[in-house]
Amino acid sequence: MTSFKLDYEIMKSEILPPFSLNLNESNITGIYSDTDMQAELIHMLYNDSDVTVCDWKDGLYDRLTVADNVAFYHKWFGCSIPLPEILVLFELHMCAKKPLRKCSHSEKRRVQYAKYFMMNTYPMVFQEPIHGVDVRTINTFINMLKRITNNKIPALILVSNMEHALLLSDVAYRLQEKGLQEIEVDNVKEEDVTTGTEPAFTPSTVNLFKIPAKIDDKVILFDPLEIDYIESQDGKAMIVINDESYALDSTLAEIENKLEAYGFYRCHRSYIVNLQKVREIITWSKNTYSLRIDNRVKSTIPLSRTKIQRIQEMFNL
Amino acid sequence: MNAQRISAIFEKDIKDFMKNMMLLMMPVIPIILALLYKQLGGEEGLPIPMLYLIVGVTFSSVTASCMMTMMAEENEKKTLRGLMLSPASFLDIIIGKSLVVGLMSFIALTISLVIVGIKPFLNVQAIIGLILLFLFFLFLGIGIGLFTKSIASTSAYLMPVMFLFGFTPMIDFLGLGEDSTAIMIADVFPLMQLIDMHDTNSWIPIGIVAIWALGAALFTYICFKKVRTDD
Numbered sequence: 001m002t003s004f005k006l007d008y009e010i011m012k013s014e015i016l017p018p019f020s021l022n023l024n025e026s027n028i029t030g031i032y033s034d035t036d037m038q039a040e041l042i043h044m045l046y047n048d049s050d051v052t053v054c055d056w057k058d059g060l061y062d063r064l065t066v067a068d069n070v071a072f073y074h075k076w077f078g079c080s081i082p083l084p085e086i087l088v089l090f091e092l093h094m095c096a097k098k099p100l101r102k103c104s105h106s107e108k109r110r111v112q113y114a115k116y117f118m119m120n121t122y123p124m125v126f127q128e129p130i131h132g133v134d135v136r137t138i139n140t141f142i143n144m145l146k147r148i149t150n151n152k153i154p155a156l157i158l159v160s161n162m163e164h165a166l167l168l169s170d171v172a173y174r175l176q177e178k179g180l181q182e183i184e185v186d187n188v189k190e191e192d193v194t195t196g197t198e199p200a201f202t203p204s205t206v207n208l209f210k211i212p213a214k215i216d217d218k219v220i221l222f223d224p225l226e227i228d229y230i231e232s233q234d235g236k237a238m239i240v241i242n243d244e245s246y247a248l249d250s251t252l253a254e255i256e257n258k259l260e261a262y263g264f265y266r267c268h269r270s271y272i273v274n275l276q277k278v279r280e281i282i283t284w285s286k287n288t289y290s291l292r293i294d295n296r297v298k299s300t301i302p303l304s305r306t307k308i309q310r311i312q313e314m315f316n317l
Numbered sequence: 318m319n320a321q322r323i324s325a326i327f328e329k330d331i332k333d334f335m336k337n338m339m340l341l342m343m344p345v346i347p348i349i350l351a352l353l354y355k356q357l358g359g360e361e362g363l364p365i366p367m368l369y370l371i372v373g374v375t376f377s378s379v380t381a382s383c384m385m386t387m388m389a390e391e392n393e394k395k396t397l398r399g400l401m402l403s404p405a406s407f408l409d410i411i412i413g414k415s416l417v418v419g420l421m422s423f424i425a426l427t428i429s430l431v432i433v434g435i436k437p438f439l440n441v442q443a444i445i446g447l448i449l450l451f452l453f454f455l456f457l458g459i460g461i462g463l464f465t466k467s468i469a470s471t472s473a474y475l476m477p478v479m480f481l482f483g484f485t486p487m488i489d490f491l492g493l494g495e496d497s498t499a500i501m502i503a504d505v506f507p508l509m510q511l512i513d514m515h516d517t518n519s520w521i522p523i524g525i526v527a528i529w530a531l532g533a534a535l536f537t538y539i540c541f542k543k544v545r546t547d548d
Contacts, residue, residue: 057398
């Protein structure tokens with residue numbers, strides 16, 4: 001099995017920690033980091049490794065139709081897949097005759113996916129590929145990634161959103177000052193031990209139960225029902241309400257036991273969701289799932305493959 | 318050089334040309350000018366300098382201007398970023414665009430010359446002269462197009478090109494003395510050389526225009542080197 005090696009052990013950068021990473025051709029690799037580190041990493045990729053990053057800054061031909069745009073790139077890059085198949089693959093056949101300037105953001109993004117797909121660089125690096133696009137576009141991107149792995153081309157995805165990293169990649173890493181750490185995904189054995197072993201809480205204390213979270217030196221008590229979901233960051237549990245998050249002292253496993261009685265469910269290794277607030281179960285291709293939360297920012301959180309059945313039972317689906 | 322890429326660029330730019338009002342109006346200018354001059358000329362046809370004025374307007378407003386605008390738009394919208402993975406592909410882009418511009422210039426020139434009387438141009442010497450003149454304006458357009466970053470700035474660059482090289486025969490109307498330096502310099506300019514050629518029938522003017530075209534090619538090459546190293 002061949003792979004593409006990114007070696008930044010000897011670093012000139014002040015922001016990035018030294019690290020090295022093998023991009024495997026049969027896996028999609030994801031790196032989750034804040035935007036500063038991401039920008040620095042892209043800078044390094046351009047200058048040191050001479051890698052082309054798909055950063056969506058390339059313009060398209062606004063006056064031409066979608067089909068003309070794709071046809072041009074198809075011919076220019078000498079793509080071997082027939083043009084109609086490309087249009088269908090990226091769900092562009094519906095808007096093929098539309099001038100690009102009248103297209104929505106998501107449609108334009110799909111044209112860019114098609115362009116990068118036909119460009120066929122080695123390896124393929126995507127920056128925030130599904131930021132701000134609709135569900136259909138995310139699905140075409142997942143399909144495209146599947147094609148890329150089939151073509152034996154290593155792919156790297158750079159995101160600043162944990163959910164996107166878990167959704168798109170097979171192997172996800174977190175890049176921090178400390179270095180590069182792998183985020184464990186879907187560890188089934190461990191999950192089985194933790195779920196369903198604890199007995200339910202005694203009813204007498206349920207009514208008074210609050211979750212304490214610390215902000216600076218204050219302790220805030222949250223009513224379980226106002227919590228959207230709880231995510232794990234570096235082993236610490238964080239309560240998320242809309243776009244704000246509050247650190248908890250306990251681990252995710254501890255809090256999971258306490259909250260089970262309130263209709264909370266461990267839907268992913270690093271997430272506990274308030275089932276009352278789930279608005280939508282999104283099914284992506286490739287057998288991956290997400291939950292959309294009914295809050296102001298409409299956040300989506302990952303749902304493990306192993307948990308989907310349990311969720312469906314709970315909602316009587 | 319890759320024929321498939323050149324034809325991809327050519328097809329794309331022809332489609333784009335047809336949908337871009339700014340470019341589409343350019344070939345109309347010399348045609349309207351030709352119609353106006355024909356009314357002025359009356360029965361016996363226009364003098365040679367007037368014909369060359371129309372040729373100059375065609376080449377500067379169609380060839381040079383369209384080339385500049387097309388390249389500037391690609392620069393402005395960063396549409397070429399992903400395409401230029403090697404210097405060879407850059408040459409493909411320029412050749413593809415030159416073919417589009419060449420086709421449009423040919424159509425505009427033929428129509429306007431047919432309107433005012435194409436007869437003086439129907440000999441080998443005049444046609445070679447026109448081809449060299451076309452190359453001169455094309456290289457000038459490519460060179461300027463390489464470093465312009467926006468469509469708006471092209472009009473600033475176009476003005477000197479148009480007045481110096483496109484409207485050279487107009488210098489007679491400025492009322493300068495026959496032996497003034499301005500006239501002496503203008504006489505070496507490509508358009509004036511070609512007008513001379515019709516009077517004298519000698520091949521020297523063709524040589525001088527060829528030197529101009531070579532100079533423009535050199536200018537393009539320098540611009541190209543500079544732009545490549547800047548990246």
